[in-house]
Amino acid sequence: MTPGDNGASTPEDDDPFGYLYADGQARGAQPPSGSGGYGYPNAVSRVRPVGERTYGGQQQAPQAQYGGQTIPQQQPGAGYGQSPSAAYQAPETFPGGAPTTRQAPSNPGRGRGPNTKGLLIGAIAVVAAVVIGISVAMMNGNGDDNKANGDASTTPSQSQSASPSPSSTSSVSASGELPKIDAKALRLDGGTSVASDVKGAKADGGVYVSGFNHVGAKVTWTVNGIQKAGDFRLYARYSIPGVDANATLSVNGKANNQPIGLKNFIGSPKGDYEKGWQSTWAPVTLTKGTNVIELACNDGNQCDALFDQLWLE
Template sequence: MTPGDNGASTPEDDDPFGYLYADGQARGAQPPSGSGGYGYPNAVSRVRPVGERTYGGQQQAPQAQYGGQTIPQQQPGAGYGQPPSAAYQAPETFPGGAPTSRQAPPNPGRGRGPNTKGLLIGAIAVVAAVVIGISVAMMNGNGDDNKASDQVSTSPTQSQSASPSPSSTSSASSSGDIAPVDAKALRLDGGATLASDVQGAQADGGIYVTNLNQTGAGVTWTVNGIPSDGLYTVFAHYSAVTDSTMTLKINGKEFGSKFPLDNYTHQSDPAKAWTTSYTYPTLTKGTNTISLSCESGDSCDILLDQLWVKQGKHTNKS
């Protein structure tokens, strides 16, 4: 077969594009028309709508089987209850048809997503609450420390000890009470010495005065700042395994009675015989000297570690 239109000898040789050639046009070839025919006059036309079949000269629509029932299929381009359309047209060509431009769908999650702003505010509030709580706790802790320091008592007790003083002097507090003075801060007289062999002394380092059991031996304590004239209590902390006495002198003058230093614990072991005794001398305002010495008629077999003064009349239990 040569290029160009040679005509159709059989329906299979019918050239549907003969109208494109000059010789085909001379023979009357036509382009496709609205009826669906094309080609030469009296040519065999096999064009039919998609899905259309003829059986015995009758046109039937395609059918489908669903659950044992035959359901007619709608022809392309036909609406519900309308005959099928012979030609399909795009929806854009009809008035009010589908839009020709593509539009972005609305955000389905807008307004329903997580409230990130609210979560952020909540997190900031939690952090701020924690910081405030820590600050308050620290302020309260400092306040408690200040209160504790303010509540420290300046009153002397039997367990407190004074710092060593080379001049053997002590000063009274505003209440007239003087904290205990240790043995090593006292002035030693008449062969009295310091020792620390026996356990139980309350003085710093467990140091006490010994060798007091001889005439002339003793200790002297200079007290400054007595607030006023009056009655005071002089305390002594010591160890004695036998009842003893010593001579008390205030400002060089002998007190009217001996200072009692008995074995109130009833112990024979010096380490377990530590106890307290006291008497009530009169002191004058300002500086006073207090001394305990072993004089004629005294029994001075004691170990002495502390002396202290309280204004007024007291006992060792007060």
């Protein structure tokens, strides 16, 4: 080889088929031999096992990329399941490699979903509390309304039965409750009497005062123990035969300016005493202590009525 001629040993001049041409034969190109070489003498040999290359006399194994890491490949001739070198590691051991086992949930006991039974019980408790609160509020409101209506109402109200007094005298109870009297406990004058043939009387035994339908008839009630003088209401339960009536009301011998009205508030049929039971009231002024209350049929009164109870409020 001369300085001006590099010969056929350079890779760019290495023609593997040079032995087929005259100029190649002149340069000494030879056909392939059993050794595996071909081309020019001293030419660069390019025949090598796939994946094998030498650098500085040391064979390097092919490498591959996996999960961002370089992984050595198995050397030719290595047995199945045997590592070609101690440097080989499974892909799972590299950062970012795929996991080989499935991790169990951190809290397996929570996999059954929300506790619907607990939620249902809580909702029922809330609804029950709301219903109870509304019921209590309505009861309190109704009580206040009834109290207000009782104080201000001008419409006669129905009475309730009470035990009869042993005489025409009644007293205020120790608790301050005002008294009530049945017909048979009243003092009867002027041809009045008790009877029970007309149904509907609330007095004990269904007894009522009859014979009040003529001038001079009178019933008297003596009330003891009024603790403080003032204005009260006298209630009377009566029956009329479908026709308005009235009577003179006196307190302690003094007649009221207006008679007590015994009107047909309920519109009962004419001539039917049994369907004519109803109530009325009139204002009275009482003194402290004992008071005498009278109902009388005087001139100018329309007195066709039956009485079964009187009471104060």
